[in-house]
Amino acid sequence: MKRREFIRHAAGGMGAAWLGSSGLAAKRRFLASLGMTPYARLAALPGLPRKFAANETATIGKTGIQTSLLAMGTGTVGSGHHSHQTALGIKGLSDLLLNGYEHGLRFFDAADSYGSHPHVAEALKHVPRERLFPCTNCGMVPLPREVAAGKLEALGAGAALVRAELV
Numbered sequence: 389m390k391r392r393e394f395i396r397h398a399a400g401g402m403g404a405a406w407l408g409s410s411g412l413a414a415k416r417r418f419l420a421s422l423g424m425t426p427y428a429r430l431a432a433l434p435g436l437p438r439k440f441a442a443n444e445t446a447t448i449g450k451t452g453i454q455t456s457l458l459a460m461g462t463g464t465v466g467s468g469h470h471s472h473q474t475a476l477g478i479k480g481l482s483d484l485l486l487n488g489y490e491h492g493l494r495f496f497d498a499a500d501s502y503g504s505h506p507h508v509a510e511a512l513k514h515v516p517r518e519r520l521f522p523c524t525n526c527g528m529v530p531l532p533r534e535v536a537a538g539k540l541e542a543l544g545a546g547a548a549l550v551r552a553e554l555v
Contacts, residue, residue: 443492455521459495460488463502471502481507486514495521505546 444457462481463471473481485496485508496511498504508522 441492456492456494458493459497460485460493461497462504462507463499466499466502469501469503471504474503474507478507478510482510485511489515494519495523497523500546
């Protein structure tokens with residue numbers, strides 16, 4: 389799998405997660421305008437060509453870096469530093485992530501808006517860090533330059549904190 393394909397698939401997955409977790413009323417209105425119930429719309433989607441296993445890997449471009457083809461997210465209905473997963477508590481979500489790791493997952497999505505960074509950090513303490521690929525984001529909406537710069541600065545500071553805790 390090429391890097392661009394990987395990024396496109398990951399972005400598609402994040403978009404699907406976003407659509408699934410927000411704007412439910414707008415989504416219902418849209419589907420109703422098509423004359424389709426949500427179930428009819430899902431039934432109209434093409435099926436997957438095959439089943440995927442958690443331990444299947446993909447190589448990212450020409451880097452040689454391999455990670456699991458599937459990712460585990462931490463932000464179902466995530467906003468305001470809370471999600472369904474973070475409601476499990478640090479130990480609960482950390483154990484869930486470790487269970488995913490034991491079944492072959494190596495790619496985990498976290499975000500400050502989900503409030504899941506401490507949970508992921510706890511799980512990272514128990515696995516070889518060179519085997520994991522945590523992914524974080526700081527939002528996907530157009531922002532004024534000053535706000536975007538502030539978010540990038542905060543993201544860099546957060547990465548430095550994680551590195552300091554893991555060393």
